[in-house]
Each structure stands twice: as C-alpha cells, then as structure tokens.
Amino acid sequence: MNVQLSRLASGTPSWDYGLGKDVTSAEAIRAMSRAQVLRAVREHTPISRSELAKHVPLSRATISSIVSELLDNGLLLEAGLATSTGGRRPALLSYQPEAKMALGVTMFNNEVVAVLTDLEGHPLKYCPRVWTGRTPEDLIHTMIGVVKEVCQSIDCRRVLGIGVGLPGVVDVSQGTLEISVSMGWLGGRVEVRRMMEEALHLPTIVANRSRIAALGELQVGVGRGISNLLYVFIGQGIAAGIVFDDGIYFGASSSAGEVGHITVVADGPLCQCGNHGCLEMYASESAIVARAIAKARAEPDSAMRRITKGNLQLLTTDLIIDCARQGDAAAIEVMNEAGTYLGIALSATLNILNPQMLVLGGPLGCKAGPLLLEPTVREIERRTLFIPLSAARIVSGSTETEGIAIGAAVLALKHTHINRIFSEERLANNGHD
Ligand SMILES: [Zn+2]
Incomplete structure (x- = not known):
C-alpha cells in the first residue's frame, strides 16, 4: 500500500491534494513528473516515447524511467508499433484506465x-x-x-x-x-x-x-464538464453538495452545504434542528405533502382528493406531481410555493458561491422537473445579484441511485x-x- 493509501486507511485523509508535510521535495518532483507523463499518454494514446518527449518537458532518461514504472504497475501498456519513419518502428504506449x-x-x-x-x-x-x-x-x-x-x-x-x-x-x-x-x-x-x-x-x-x-x-449527469457546481438534494431533507474546482468542499467540520436549514421565514414553524422557519419546513417532501393535504382539504374539486379517493393521508409527492401535470390548480400552487422558498434560500447561496451551475436534484428535484424548477428560477431571478445570476445555469438533476x-x-x-x-x-x- 502506498503512502497516501496508508494515510487514508489509517484515518488521516489528505484532503488538500497538496504536497503534504511527509512528502519530500524529491518525491514531490517525481510525482509531478509522473503526472505529466501519464497525462500526456492519456491525452495522446497511443503514443511513442519519442513523441511523448515532445509533450513533456522532462529529460528522455526521466521519461524512460517513469514509463517503466507506469508499465510495471499496469497504468501503461506497450500497444504495438508505430509506422516507421525510416528506422526501427517505435513501440507505442497506451493508457490503461482499467488497470x-x-x-x-x-x-x-x-x-x-x-x-x-x-x-x-x-x-x-x-x-x-x-x-x-x-x-x-x-x-x-x-x-x-x-x-x-x-x-x-x-x-x-x-x-x-x-x-x-x-x-x-x-x-x-x-x-x-x-x-x-x-x-x-x-x-x-x-x-x-x-x-x-x-x-x-x-x-x-x-x-x-x-x-x-x-x-x-x-x-x-447534467454537470459534465463543470468545475464549480451547487447541487441541491431535495427529498425528505434538503442539503447541498458544493463542488469547488472539481472537488467537494466539505468545510471545517464536514457540514458545508446544509442549505435546508437556511431561515426563509423568520417566525416560521419549529424545525428539527431547533431553529424556526428553515427551508426544509417549506420545500422538503414531507413539507410539500403536508401543504398539499391542507390545500386539498380546502378545495373540494381538487384532483388530489379524487386521486386519493378522499383519503388525503395517501398523498405522496409522486401523486402531487401527477395532479400538477394534469393542471390541478391546488397541486400547481403547492409546487410554486415550494419553488418560491427554494429560490429565496438559493439566491443567497448563488451570491456567496458564484457557481457555474445550480442543480435541483435528489428524488424531488429530479422527478418534479419544470414544476419545481420554474418557480425556483423565477424567485432566484428576482433576488440574485446580476453577475452570479448570469454565470449560473439552473437545471433539474438527472441521476439517482446509480449516479450517486x-x-x-x-x-x-x-x-x-x-x-x-x-x-x-x-x-x-x-x-x-
Ligand atoms: Zn432547521
């Protein structure tokens, strides 16, 4: 097991990707050289050693030594011979991501x-x-x-x-x-x-x-090619993943991203976290179901009453979304309200983080699609500063269990x-x- 794996296994993960204090400068230089060689082969695979030397600012001896190391651990493979340019046909190297x-x-x-x-x-x-x-x-x-x-x-x-x-x-x-x-x-x-x-x-x-x-x-999913992204998981709870320069930002104690506990109504209902008026009290799945039941009770003609044969305790977010898609005014209003509160909270996060993309994901974000996205975007557009707003694409999520x-x-x-x-x-x- 190499040094970094040992540290990870022993409970001291190296979050910073930097040159940790137990890495000597010689090891660090070797690691950077190895990265340059591997990346060049990955980008130009298959490639000969002489062609490789044109892409990597290292001596041929160093390249040769690193290539041997990478061949030994299976990350590179000798993959046939290149076309001759007059002399011996050079061996080609290919990158092996399945190694x-x-x-x-x-x-x-x-x-x-x-x-x-x-x-x-x-x-x-x-x-x-x-x-x-x-x-x-x-x-x-x-x-x-x-x-x-x-x-x-x-x-x-x-x-x-x-x-x-x-x-x-x-x-x-x-x-x-x-x-x-x-x-x-x-x-x-x-x-x-x-x-x-x-x-x-x-x-x-x-x-x-x-x-x-x-x-x-x-x-x-929808974030391919994006380096700075805010992903909001909307389900029974609401929490975000913050992707900062291609890596997850965990914060000082692993809790960065708890957007579900941003206050959206100063004197709102008591949340399980002990605060009042948190976003989760208005836009989580259970909050949406509770709101839909209250609306349907007040609307005798609501499709939500018909679809549950009057037993509103059977309502789920799937059924509410079905009713909204069929044009039921009460169900649409419930989704609009949830989106409005999401927009209030997320406009603040866009102002702070300035991401390239905001994804409404999790089970509700993915399955509700435009029903939740559109009211959320409307509210975000009302409240977010122009510069972060114009930088952010706001979309529904596309992956569930397998993607996670x-x-x-x-x-x-x-x-x-x-x-x-x-x-x-x-x-x-x-x-x-
Ligand atoms: Zn809370």
Missing part, C-alpha cells in the same frame, strides 16, 4: 447499489440489492455484502478504495455517521469507515449522500494516490499562473 479501479456504494429509495469504476470513473459493473432494514449497522453490513459480491469476479488488489454515501450527518475526517434525522437514526455515532475497512481491507471514505450526489452529477454510487467511487478516486498525481500537476501549473 486500477474504485468502488462506490450508497443507499437510496430502499435500495443499496454498489458500482465498480475504472480510473476515469466510468462504471464497469453495478450490483443493486433491496434493503428493508432499519438500523445504520444493518445498512453497513448490507453494503459490505453488496461490495463483496461486486469483488467476487475481480482482483481486489486493483481496487484503490471505496467511497460510501450515507444519509445524515457524516464526520468525513473520522469516517463516522453521527445522526440521520430523516432515517430516524438518533442513537449515536456509527464507525462506518472502521466497519468497512475491517471487513473489506480497502481504504474507505465516507460522506453525506448529498455531497456525493454532486460528484455523480458531474461524472454522468458513481459519485461515491469518484470520491474514492479523488482521495487516493492515482488522482493525487494528476492533481499535483494541476497545482504546479496553477502556481505558475
């Missing part, structure tokens, strides 16, 4: 999904399993079982690490789940990383599902050695800008 892999696992809608990806975050294999358990410990044991199933057909030595996406408050540095109000898990700290690493012997990183969903949207699992695998890749060598090159280039 190493990552695993991601998450739970969503009573389903645990694990995914295996290559180094580029491309999915190679999915493994879903229905989960009907109740406790976080049971969920982690199920996740371990699903990951073992994925690993049955592969050489686990090729897996760099595992990313785990969980609902609730996660201490990323400790790898623990602290609490999940939406799941009713209030019993205390669960040592998720320790449980996963003891069972699977692979370095593990644990994060809140909303943060990881943002990475999934970048990898396979891919985001978890991408998070694992971002915190393991192989990605560090790419990142260090970026840092080095930034230093000269």
Whole structure:
C-alpha cells in the first residue's frame, strides 16, 4: 500500500491534494513528473516515447524511467508499433484506465447499489440489492455484502478504495455517521469507515449522500464538464453538495452545504434542528405533502382528493406531481410555493458561491422537473445579484441511485494516490499562473 493509501486507511485523509508535510521535495518532483507523463499518454494514446518527449518537458532518461514504472504497475501498456519513419518502428504506449479501479456504494429509495469504476470513473459493473432494514449497522453490513459480491469476479488488489454515501450527518475526517434525522437514526455515532475497512481491507471514505450526489452529477449527469457546481438534494431533507474546482468542499467540520436549514421565514414553524422557519419546513417532501393535504382539504374539486379517493393521508409527492401535470390548480400552487422558498434560500447561496451551475436534484428535484424548477428560477431571478445570476445555469438533476454510487467511487478516486498525481500537476501549473 502506498503512502497516501496508508494515510487514508489509517484515518488521516489528505484532503488538500497538496504536497503534504511527509512528502519530500524529491518525491514531490517525481510525482509531478509522473503526472505529466501519464497525462500526456492519456491525452495522446497511443503514443511513442519519442513523441511523448515532445509533450513533456522532462529529460528522455526521466521519461524512460517513469514509463517503466507506469508499465510495471499496469497504468501503461506497450500497444504495438508505430509506422516507421525510416528506422526501427517505435513501440507505442497506451493508457490503461482499467488497470486500477474504485468502488462506490450508497443507499437510496430502499435500495443499496454498489458500482465498480475504472480510473476515469466510468462504471464497469453495478450490483443493486433491496434493503428493508432499519438500523445504520444493518445498512453497513448490507453494503459490505453488496461490495463483496461486486469483488467476487475481480482482483481486489486493483481496487484503490471505496467511497460510501450515507444519509445524515457524516464526520468525513473520522469516517463516522453521527445522526440521520430523516432515517430516524438518533442513537449515536456509527464507525462506518472502521466497519468497512475491517471487513473489506480497502481504504474507505465516507460522506453525506448529498455531497456525493454532486460528484455523480458531474461524472454522468447534467454537470459534465463543470468545475464549480451547487447541487441541491431535495427529498425528505434538503442539503447541498458544493463542488469547488472539481472537488467537494466539505468545510471545517464536514457540514458545508446544509442549505435546508437556511431561515426563509423568520417566525416560521419549529424545525428539527431547533431553529424556526428553515427551508426544509417549506420545500422538503414531507413539507410539500403536508401543504398539499391542507390545500386539498380546502378545495373540494381538487384532483388530489379524487386521486386519493378522499383519503388525503395517501398523498405522496409522486401523486402531487401527477395532479400538477394534469393542471390541478391546488397541486400547481403547492409546487410554486415550494419553488418560491427554494429560490429565496438559493439566491443567497448563488451570491456567496458564484457557481457555474445550480442543480435541483435528489428524488424531488429530479422527478418534479419544470414544476419545481420554474418557480425556483423565477424567485432566484428576482433576488440574485446580476453577475452570479448570469454565470449560473439552473437545471433539474438527472441521476439517482446509480449516479450517486458513481459519485461515491469518484470520491474514492479523488482521495487516493492515482488522482493525487494528476492533481499535483494541476497545482504546479496553477502556481505558475
Ligand atoms: Zn432547521
């Protein structure tokens, strides 16, 4: 296990991607050189060593030494011979993204999904399993079982690490789940990383599902090609993933992105967090259902009454969306109100973060589409400063469980050695800008 994996496995993740204090300058220079070579082969694959020398400002001896190292660990492959230009035909090198892999696992809608990806975050294999358990410990044991199933057909030595996406408050540095109000898990700290690493012997990183969903949207959804993105997960709770320069911004204690607890009504109802008038009290799934029931009671002709045969306790956000799509005025008004409160809260976040894209994701954001997006955008346009507003595309999310699992695998890749060598090159280039 290399230095960075050891640090991750032992509980000291290297969040900064920088040149950590245990990395000597010689090691750092070697890492940057390795990154330059690997990136050049990746961009121009297949490529000969002499062509490679034109793309990398290193001596031929250094390039040759690094190429040997990368051939040894399988990241590069000799891939035939180039066309002759007069002398011996040169050997071609190709980049092998499947030489190493990552695993991601998450739970969503009573389903645990694990995914295996290559180094580029491309999915190679999915493994879903229905989960009907109740406790976080049971969920982690199920996740371990699903990951073992994925690993049955592969050489686990090729897996760099595992990313785990969980609902609730996660201490990323400790790898623990602290609490999940939406799941009713209030019993205390669960040592998720320790449980996963003891069972699977692979370095593990644990994060809140909303943060990881943002990475999934970048990898396979509407956020492809975006470096600065705000992803808002709207479900039973509301929380955001902040993507800052291609990486997740966790904040000082892993809680960056708790937009659901922004006050939108100063003297509004009491929230589970202890504050009054939080966004979650107006735009979460349970808040929307409660509002729809109240509206339908006051509207004898509402489609929401017909669709539930008068038993309004059967209303769900799916049914409310169906009624709104059929033109039911009360259902449309409920969605407009939720979007208005989302717009009030998110205009503040756009002013602060100035992202390229704002995604309304999570189960409600994805399935409601324009019904929620349009009133949210209307309110954001009323309240946001012109410069951040004009920079941000505001869209509905496009990925759910599988996309979140891919985001978890991408998070694992971002915190393991192989990605560090790419990142260090970026840092080095930034230093000269
Ligand atoms: Zn709150």
